[in-house]
Amino acid sequence: MSTSNERFYIKDASKFDGQTVTAKGWVYNSRSSGKIKFLVLRDGSGLMQCVLFKGDCGDETFATFDQLTQEASVEVTGVLRKEPRSPGGYEMGVRSLKIVSVAQSYPISPKEHGVEFLMENRHLWIRSQRQWAALRVRSEIIRAIEEFFYQRDFIRFDAPILTPSSCEGTSTLFETPYFEEKAYLSQSGQLYGETGAMAFGKVFVFGPTFRAEKSKTRKHLTEFWMVEPEVAFADLNDNMTLGEQFVEHVVQTVLDRRSAELKILERDFSKLESIRGPFPRISYDEAIKILQKRGVEIPWGEDFGAPHETALGEEFGKPVFVHHMPAQIKAFYFKQSDSVGGPGVTGTGKYALGCDLIAPDGYGEVIGGGQREESVEVLQRRIAEHGLSEEDYKWYLDLRRFGSVPHSGFGLGVERTVAWITGVEHVRETIPYPRMLNTLRP
Ligand code: 4AD
Ligand code: MG
Numbered sequence: 001m002s003t004s005n006e007r008f009y010i011k012d013a014s015k016f017d018g019q020t021v022t023a024k025g026w027v028y029n030s031r032s033s034g035k036i037k038f039l040v041l042r043d044g045s046g047l048m049q050c051v052l053f054k055g056d057c058g059d060e061t062f063a064t065f066d067q068l069t070q071e072a073s074v075e076v077t078g079v080l081r082k083e084p085r086s087p088g089g090y091e092m093g094v095r096s097l098k099i100v101s102v103a104q105s106y107p108i109s110p111k112e113h114g115v116e117f118l119m120e121n122r123h124l125w126i127r128s129q130r131q132w133a134a135l136r137v138r139s140e141i142i143r144a145i146e147e148f149f150y151q152r153d154f155i156r157f158d159a160p161i162l163t164p165s166s167c168e169g170t171s172t173l174f175e176t177p178y179f180e181e182k183a184y185l186s187q188s189g190q191l192y193g194e195t196g197a198m199a200f201g202k203v204f205v206f207g208p209t210f211r212a213e214k215s216k217t218r219k220h221l222t223e224f225w226m227v228e229p230e231v232a233f234a235d236l237n238d239n240m241t242l243g244e245q246f247v248e249h250v251v252q253t254v255l256d257r258r259s260a261e262l263k264i265l266e267r268d269f270s271k272l273e274s275i276r277g278p279f280p281r282i283s284y285d286e287a288i289k290i291l292q293k294r295g296v297e298i299p300w301g302e303d304f305g306a307p308h309e310t311a312l313g314e315e316f317g318k319p320v321f322v323h324h325m326p327a328q329i330k331a332f333y334f335k336q337s338d339s340v341g342g343p344g345v346t347g348t349g350k351y352a353l354g355c356d357l358i359a360p361d362g363y364g365e366v367i368g369g370g371q372r373e374e375s376v377e378v379l380q381r382r383i384a385e386h387g388l389s390e391e392d393y394k395w396y397l398d399l400r401r402f403g404s405v406p407h408s409g410f411g412l413g414v415e416r417t418v419a420w421i422t423g424v425e426h427v428r429e430t431i432p433y434p435r436m437l438n439t440l441r442p
Pocket of ligand 1: 167168189190211213219220221222226368409412415416427
């Protein structure tokens with residue numbers, strides 16, 4: 001087994017206890033003290049301590065060690081043994097060491113660097129432990145998202161990124177020339193997702209979305225990934241139930257499969273373990289009262305900001321759905337109602353049948369969605385009221401002309417979800433290459 005052709009990865013060390021293996025990777029750090037030298041090897045799957053005794057590995061290998069630089073690439077061969085003090089629980093007693101390529105002076109040292117410097121070196125920063133762990137959790141979150149929908153027989157339905165019109169209002173559109181006309185980068189795949197729901201019953205759109213957000217906050221990117229389920233014959237309550245089961249599945253799956261990474265990130269496990277449905281569901285009006293009681297008042301009709309979302313998180317200690325928002329602050333496609341709790345009315349009401357899921361600990365809105373307007377006449381009126389061109393939405397209105405049904409959906413922002421689950425402070429650390437105001441490189 002030890003000399004088989006199977007490539008060895010550090011994460012599998014426990015399967016090779018007592019065997020000789022060759023690990024290929026990069027020098028995370030190294031130190032020496034007389035007759036013994038240590039090297040922490042990074043191979044992408046994990047870290048492992050490698051120990052060199054002069055007596056075991058010979059003079060030549062011992063001398064090679066002295067040429068190592070941080071991030072030099074190497075192949076190290078030796079015997080694995082249990083060692084609780086080694087990062088992955090196993091260490092290697094080195095027999096031979098081969099340098100593949102020596103690294104020049106590496107800009108990211110273990111000392112503290114400013115965020116600006118680290119962002120400029122994002123292409124290298126992702127090799128650091130915390131960044132590495134957060135991006136591995138991101139990958140697992142995306143897997144859990146797909147699993148959830150496939151297990152429930154949703155069809156993956158890819159929406160275009162180059163689009164002729166807006167979904168979430170015209171103020172955050174990125175415009176690009178498209179031959180003889182103008183196109184916009186998609187803000188949301190929802191409208192296309194609705195066409196998919198009428199063809200397949202239930203679909204999920206999953207891809208990058210774009211918003212020209214001029215605000216600099218820890219929750220906003222200009223390019224972010226969104227997963228958007230859309231279900232035919234589903235109302236607002238069905239939508240919240242789906243969102244609740246979905247979020248519970250994602251959180252619990254990550255906890256189950258990525259506990260090592262969450263430990264590196266020093267995430268409080270108990271806070272994630274308690275993320276289980278049902279989640280509280282409160283109306284916007286109730287939320288306003290809670291905010292008043294907590295001393296973060298907000299006039300009726302305004303959208304919540306960070307202090308309000310943080311206060312709601314503190315009130316419940318778990319994710320909370322806020323539904324029936326003021327119609328005046330919501331997009332054109334929402335079904336409306338003139339009262340909270342009553343059935344949705346097809347007409348113009350005070351409330352939009354929306355539901356936002358607010359994550360605890362100040363991570364803010366992770367889900368935004370709701371029930372869609374199903375009447376062609378009402379939608380035509382709304383499109384006009386919102387200053388949009390009916391011509392651009394002809395195909396969308398067709399869904400209401402040819403067998404319109406009640407339907408609902410939502411969008412979950414991947415980066416905000418990763419920030420919340422990993423506990424990292426800012427969404428810029430939840431995607432390999434964040435795009436923000438003033439950040440286009442690397
Ligand atoms: O609430 P939003 O704007 O909803 C929509 O776009 C709907 N069309 C979705 C739907 O019903 N299919 O955005 C949904 C989610 C937010 O809750 C948030 O998690 C994330 O997308 N999001 C952002 N994430 C990072 N940076 C931004 N600038 C974001 N804007 C929204
Ligand atoms: Mg929203």
